[in-house]
Amino acid sequence: DAKTTQPTSMDCAEGRAANLPCNHSTISGNEYVYWYRQIHSQGPQYIIHGLKNNETNEMASLIITEDRKSSTLILPHATLRDTAVYYCIVRVAGFQKLVFGTGTRLLVSP
């Protein structure tokens, strides 16, 4: 799997948008970008994934650059419950395992 690079930590004010960047410069053409998050003491939770088009669901938006070498996860109105470690992962869809990097620890403050 291609490797990803994420900032170690980020802060965000409650109610503001949280923009979490991820670099994946060696991504292959058939690899998707996945985002998961892990709230303290819980298992990771799927957020969103995409190949090359921007994606949006009820949790977040995913913006992938045209060259697919980086992406940004956007939480449009962060709440305290969004405090978690966010993992950006590249993976061939339908191909088995997820390989986790170190992730970004997002702290949402009042």
Add this chain to the structure above:
Amino acid sequence: SAVISQKPSRDICQRGTSLTIQCQVDSQVTMMFWYRQQPGQSLTLIATANQGSEATYESGFVIDKFPISRPNLTFSTLTVSNMSPEDSSIYLCSVSVGTNEKLFFGSGTQLSVL
């Protein structure tokens, strides 16, 4: 989606003993995986649990230490054998459903070895 139940949720064990962790899913799943998360660290894949055959282990993990069973499409067990304090971690079961686009995770088993 899938509802995953892991048992036990936590345990404290003595050095040299073994613990078996169970993962039960509420529907048939295509793939099942076991991960380890050491304190303050990210998740590391231990192995893929294959239904009806031996598990596929990642580099650094061996069957003698982490035997895995998967007797059917909804259940798997991971045993941590001959435990030492270095095995103190959270162990997580993960499954994929249908087209295998997404993985879902159990809430994990917090293991402490004294």
